[in-house]
Amino acid sequence: xSFINYTSREINCKIVYYGPGLCGKTTNxxxxxxxxxxxxxxxxxxxxxxxxxxxxxxxLPLSLGEIRGFKTRFHLYTVPGQVFYDASRxxxxxxxxxxxxVADSQLERMEANIESLENLRINLAEHGYDxxxxxxxxxxxxxxxxxxxxxDELKKLLNPTNVPEFEACxxxxxxxxxxxxxxxxxxxxxxxKGR
Amino acid sequence: xxxxxxxxxxxxxxQITQIxxxxxxxxxxxxxxxxxxxxxxxxxxxxxENLDTTSxxxxxxxxxxxTGGLAKLLGEKEFSILFHEGERDNxxxxxxxxxxxxxxxxxxxxxxxxxxxxxxxxxxxLGRIFDNLMKKAEAEATGxxxxxxxxxxxxxxxxxxx
Numbered sequence: 001x002s003f004i005n006y007t008s009r010e011i012n013c014k015i016v017y018y019g020p021g022l023c024g025k026t027t028n029x030x031x032x033x034x035x036x037x038x039x040x041x042x043x044x045x046x047x048x049x050x051x052x053x054x055x056x057x058x059x060l061p062l063s064l065g066e067i068r069g070f071k072t073r074f075h076l077y078t079v080p081g082q083v084f085y086d087a088s089r090x091x092x093x094x095x096x097x098x099x100x101x102v103a104d105s106q107l108e109r110m111e112a113n114i115e116s117l118e119n120l121r122i123n124l125a126e127h128g129y130d131x132x133x134x135x136x137x138x139x140x141x142x143x144x145x146x147x148x149x150x151x152d153e154l155k156k157l158l159n160p161t162n163v164p165e166f167e168a169c170x171x172x173x174x175x176x177x178x179x180x181x182x183x184x185x186x187x188x189x190x191x192x193k194g195r
Numbered sequence: 196x197x198x199x200x201x202x203x204x205x206x207x208x209x210q211i212t213q214i215x216x217x218x219x220x221x222x223x224x225x226x227x228x229x230x231x232x233x234x235x236x237x238x239x240x241x242x243x244e245n246l247d248t249t250s251x252x253x254x255x256x257x258x259x260x261x262t263g264g265l266a267k268l269l270g271e272k273e274f275s276i277l278f279h280e281g282e283r284d285n286x287x288x289x290x291x292x293x294x295x296x297x298x299x300x301x302x303x304x305x306x307x308x309x310x311x312x313x314x315x316x317x318x319x320x321l322g323r324i325f326d327n328l329m330k331k332a333e334a335e336a337t338g339x340x341x342x343x344x345x346x347x348x349x350x351x352x353x354x355x356x357x
Contacts, residue, residue: 001200003235004342007208011343012235042249047257056261059234059253064354068346072354075234075253091260095200095233181355188351191343194336 001095002191010071013187014095015180018120019102020112021053021081024141027170028102029060029076032180035173036062054080057092064184074184081116090123098135098187099124100179102170103158105140105148113158135186138165139179144172201231202332207324208238214320215240222313223305225284229321230255230296237295251298255288259296278307289314292322294329 003012017025026046033044042061049055058078063071079089093099101120103113121131138159142148151167159165164182168175215227219241228239228248234256239248258277266274273293279286287299287310297318299310 001233003201003203003231003233003237005203005208005237006342007203007205014233014235043247045250045254056257059250059257061249061253067350067354068342070342087264088261091257091264094260095231097200185351185355188343188346188354192346194344 002097002187004070008071009069010073011067011191012073012075013097013184013191014075014077015098015100015183015187016093016096017076017078017100017102018089018093018116019081019141020104020109020116021083023081023102023104023109023113023116024168024170025078025081025102026054026058028100028139028141028168028176028179029058029078031170031173031176032062032076033060035177040064053082054078055085056080056088067188072188074187076180083115086119086123089119090126093123093127093129096124096127096129096134097190098183099131099137100183101136101138101158102168103138103140103154105142105154106145107147107149110149110153110157113154117158132161135183135190136163137179137183137186138163139168139175140165141168141170141175143167143174144169201235201237201328202335203237203328204331207328207331210324211238211321212240214317214324218299218313218317222299222301222310224299224301224310226298226300228252228298229291230298232256232259232294232296241300255296255298259288259290276311287311287314289318291318292325294325295321297321 017028019025040063045059047056060076062074077092079092124131140154166175166179170176215238218227226241226243229237230252231237234253236248236252262274275290277288284300284302289297291297301310
């Protein structure tokens with residue numbers, strides 16, 4: 001749910017990166033943080049375990065510039081990917097404006113991808129959202145790995161509704177900004193419709 | 196889809212900041228801020244210069260969300276007040292009108308009792324303002340007067356033109 005402030009002429013939107021454990025959600029945010037102009041970003045917060053697994057969420061505030069005199073700010077969140085953190089994942093989806101599903105391209109993670117995608121649909125529904133009706137894009141991460149599944153197969157299993165999709169390698173940054181831009185665009189288009 | 200997002204207008208914003216300013220003084224506190232449950236900062240008053248209010252807002256909302264999750268597991272509707280005690284500063288967090296979060300940061304120049312007392316009064320006033328605000332936002336949303344109705348694809352593309 002966006003927050004429009006007429007006094008400060010700001011619009012705030014919330015984007016959530018979802019996906020199975022170790023698929024690269026935090027790496028996406030870290031890359032965006034590293035490559036963004038210091039004036040356009042706030043502090044990145046990671047609530048992680050000692051072994052750097054996300055425990056609750058990562059948070060990165062970004063300013064994208066002005067649109068019709070309104071400053072657009074995007075708050076990027078990741079969820080903890082590990083299956084047993086489901087209660088936390090659910091909480092983070094509250095008030096979401098756009099979702100990025102980060103899939104792990106490795107063949108052996110296919111089941112984890114499917115499970116996470118189903119979990120996303122269920123958790124969104126609990127907040128009253130339908131994945132087919134909200135700004136949503138898919139990112140196929142880790143395309144550089146030798147055991148990456150063929151793109152066709154990933155598409156068939158993870159993107160049957162044909163939403164915008166991107167190949168990525170979050171460690172090197174390939175596809176990271178394309179994904180972010182695509183989801184931000186969809187969110188703004190949704191705002192135009194007045195929801 | 197869940198109801199419309201939050202909208203803040205000039206008039207209500209001034210009413211809100213006045214209440215927060217008064218709360219800073221009356222509760223002898225350092226900083227007072229308001230956050231919506233999704234983690235967006237609504238307003239902040241007091242000594243905010245050296246504070247990262249954006250991060251505070253997001254973490255506060257995370258904290259309330261996690262506590263709300265605990266409450267549900269125990270069969271409670273919510274825990275409406277949280278208190279964190281530090282060596283120097285303390286945090287008093289409360290939920291206003293089931294929708295927004297009021298945070299008061301105070302040190303030993305004040306006390307938990309005083310803060311609780313003043314927060315209670317301010318919460319009632321804030322609750323009324325947010326009720327009105329929601330009605331107004333809903334009316335505007337059904338009236339279709341979104342400021343973004345007019346934006347073009349070019350406007351959106353320009354944001355990403357760098």
